[in-house]
Structures are given as C-alpha cells and as structure tokens.
Amino acid sequence: MFDGGEVRKAYRDHLLKPVVFPEEIVSGEGVHLIGEDGKRYLDLTSGYGVSVLGYRNEFTEKVTEGIKKQVDLLVHNPHYLSYSSPAAELAEKLVEFTPPGLDRLFFTNSASEAVEGAIKVLRKASRGYELFALHGGFHGRTMGAVSLTGITADRYGSGPPLPGVHYLPSPFCERCSLNQTFPACDLACADYLQAVLKNETSGRPAAFFVEPILGDAGVIVPPPGYFERLAEHLGENHIRLAVDETLTGFGRTGSFFACEDSGPRPDCIILGKPLGGGLPLGGFVVSEEIGNQFDNRDFSSTMGGNPVACRAGLETLKVIEKEGLLDRAGETGGFLMDRLKELDDKRIGEVRGRGLLIGVEIVDRQEGAPDDAAAYRLKDELMKRGFLVTIYGASTIRLTPPLILQKDHAEEFVRGLRKSIEMI
C-alpha cells in the first residue's frame, strides 16, 4: 500500500480530476468515513449517493458476505452471454419495486451508460428521434447523457451535442427563469413543451428524460401538479417518459422511487448508484411492449450485469426492505429538514428536498443571491469540523447521507453547520 505522500504524488502525476475532499479515506464505520490519521467524518454524501447502508455495520454485513461468496464462485459473466443467477435474482427482486408493467431490464455498468441504452431503445420503440429534457437536469457525462444534461458547465468544451434534443425551463419556483410565481404561473414551465413542439421540432418525438428531483441543479423539487401537467402533454403527443432515478431511487426520498410520489407512470426508469450495493452497476427498466422491440444488436455492455455487483445489489435491496429503510429515510429526512429550516440564518436561502435528499442554499447576507464562493468555504469549514458535504447548483449544499442516518447524527450536523456558518 502507498503511504499518504505516495498517494498524493500519484494523483498529482497521473490522475485526472481534482479530489473534492483533500484527504485519503481509508475505511468506513456506520455513517462515518475514516481518514488516514484516524480522523472520523460524518458522511453526508454516501459517495455521491451510493452507500445507502453506510459502512461496515450490521446492515452491510449481508452485502459483504454475498460479495465474498460470489467472488469465490465466479467474478465475471456478462448477463447475456449465459444464464446468471445473480442477474436473474436481482431482476426479479427489483421488479417487486418498479411501477406495474415496468418489468423488462437491461444491466449496464453505470447510469450514464443506462441513459445511452435507454435513448436507443426509446427512439426505436417510438420510431422517432427527438428527445426532451430540462434546464438544470443531469443525466451523466457520456455523449448521449450529457446531451440531455441542461447544465452548460457539464457540456463545456465537449463539442456539438446529440442532434434533436430540446430543452424546457427548469421547474425551479424560487428562481423561475420565466419570471413567474407559483401558483399564479399555472405551471407555465410544463406548458412550455407545447411551444417547443410547435416551433422547434420536426414532428418525430421520442422521449422526455427527467429527474423527479433535480439533484445536480441543487435539489430542485418541481411544484405540485408539474408532472401531471407534463404527462398530459406527453400523452397527447405520444412522447415516452423516461424518469432518471439514479440519485432519487432506492429509498432516498422515503419512497422506493421518487416518481411514485409525483404522478405519472414512466415508460422507462434509469437506475444506478445504489443498484450495485457499492459495486459498479446501472440499468434501465421498460415495459414488455417496449422491451419486445429490443433486438440483440441494439445495446450491449461487456461488464454489465456483473455477478458480484448483482449479488451485492440484491443483498442491499433485501436489507432496505427488511430494515424498513424507506420509512426511516422519510422520517429522519423530515426531522433533518425541520431542524435546518429552524436555523434562520441570513446565509441560508431555501432549504428543499424530500427524505434524505436535501439542499441547503447558501446566499449572501445582503441580497439573498446564491453565493458559490461562500458555499465552498462552508464545505471546507464543515470538513475541518468532521462533516463531509458536496456543493451543487449555484451554491447549494447537497445532503445525501446513508439511509441509516439517525436523528442524533442529524442534530450533530445541524450544530456543526451553525458553527461553520459563523466562520464564512
């Protein structure tokens, strides 16, 4: 093993992309990550939303056991090369949680790759090609996925995106780009689709890709009725709905899928992050009708559906179900949100989210405008005090802790946040 200095040197010399936390994390325990010198950090990121069961605890035991057993049996077997029990078992368990009728799955390595597959399958099924997405929406960074990502910073320098993608304004009521106010706006941002269809398209629509809560835009929760209105327009115009549950799925918002709480039934769900129980695994699920149009050559992924990742994902799902982690995430999330709202500090703008997906907007004291420099100073200050958070959107601290977070951890974080805000 490298020592700390050697790790940093190899990163400097060979690895692209700077680290968010300038610390080597060597292990985890409960909801804490542990640094090289033994310092403990309360993890409010769960590694970009992956480690929903936390680390080395009674919840992860079964997952670790499953991984070890599968490693001893067979490490690699593409799920469409031969029959594979871990892929079959995970698929069968997963469809217990998907909306009725969505029961045909394809496993990939990542969510971005799942988005690529879904684009192809939905285009084929609709015999159209035009795609729709939201300003502020995030769907990954491979070329198709980034073309559906409405965040310029994520597209910068990558050249022309996929042709045929159209955008709608973000359903972000607090800072509405249409300068409207909810509910007087009557959901003008959803109705905008009509104008796009009338003026920008060539009449060959395929699918609309959307996150139920926009995570990378800074945890934007669309207003009540938004998805229902959108679904009306999609239905009238024969546009399929692909809901990206990469961040919001697996109980993060208190329901297994966040789209269960926001209306329309999707034609496709994108899966990722916790799907592989900490190992790389993504996927998409569609209906039998769409799945029937999937041909052998339409999509593949050599490492997709890896048996060890599928086994880890299956054990994770079983724990989520057995331990009632959906309810727990809903309850602890509600508690944390209430405490954050009580903070009443001029540095805090909106506090928004659902379950254990929470955004705390950091603003300047005078104007109440997003203050990204202050948000990054706050992240560093929190880290010094033993809390790990990440920044998204204009200046929002995004909290995605393990679903096993307890109320005393939430209290501890709120105390740390209050003290850290005084320092920025």
Ligand SMILES: Cc1ncc(COP(=O)(O)O)c(C=O)c1O
């Ligand atoms: C909503 C959403 N979709 C897609 C992705 C891409 O996932 P991956 O990094 O596994 O490709 C992410 C990752 O952050 C995401 O949050």
